């Protein structure tokens with residue numbers, strides 16, 4: 578069994594690369610609950626009121642996905658549960674959670690992570706982190722077009738997104754639950770350029786070989802599923 582998780586800021590390309598990668602490797606994609614998430618639009622309309630509820634919602638859905646992913650066969654997840662605290666801490670730091678909500682959240686997170694420790698497989702096999710600059714992030718958010726994520730919806734979103742990028746750098750550096758690698762999301766347009774897509778997939782395949790999750794002589798034409 579091999580579990581790959583994607584990480585990165587909003588609009589970095591996680592869902593897109595999850596689809597491309599799982600299709601390429603012949604594995605199952607697991608997507609974050611976004612378009613069917615009833616709390617997300619509420620959060621963007623009134624962040625202070627809904628930050629805690631949204632976090633509990635995401636934590637719950639992420640916990641479900643990761644439990645499935647860690648018990649099923651090979652798969653790719655479009656965001657890691659390890660990013661959950663990054664989002665909540667950032668929101669708490671800008672005054673969107675009470676001290677009681679902060680304490681309750683961390684206790685809940687601790688309990689849930691304790692449950693994961695009891696799973697036969699505790700951690701993913703590889704984290705693929707997509708790095709993007711602020712300009713790229715905004716272009717992609719515009720391209721995707723969710724109204725409540727647009728800068729025109731709320732003038733404080735510029736600061737929120739810039740802050741999010743600042744939180745991601747130390748988060749990635751500290752991350753040590755599994756081997757990890759970075760993809761340059763500014764440089765590679767893996768959506769429209771076949772050449773760029775190949776480069777990115779090659780980088781991931783090379784890393785999977787390096788960490789012993791693909792045979793060294795694997796190539797797509799051999800059509801072998803990633804190794805248990």
Ligand SMILES: Nc1ncnc2c1ncn2[C@@H]1O[C@H](COP(=O)(O)OP(=O)(O)O)[C@@H](O)[C@H]1O
Nearest residue numbers: 587588589590591592593717721765766767768
């Ligand atoms: N590397 C890329 N090059 C060009 N467009 C991209 C790239 N990655 C994602 N996109 C586009 O940006 C938007 C956001 O991508 P998405 O995969 O939803 O990001 P995330 O899941 O990280 O929030 C989508 O419209 C997608 O087509």
Ligand SMILES: Nc1nc2c(ncn2[C@H]2C[C@H](O)[C@@H](COP(=O)(O)O)O2)c(=O)[nH]1
Nearest residue numbers: 586587588609611631635661664665726
């Ligand atoms: N406050 C939080 N917001 C979150 C969290 N995880 C995702 N999100 C938001 C950000 C986007 O608006 C949307 C989808 O995220 P993508 O990165 O997939 O575009 O949901 C979170 O934990 N807390």
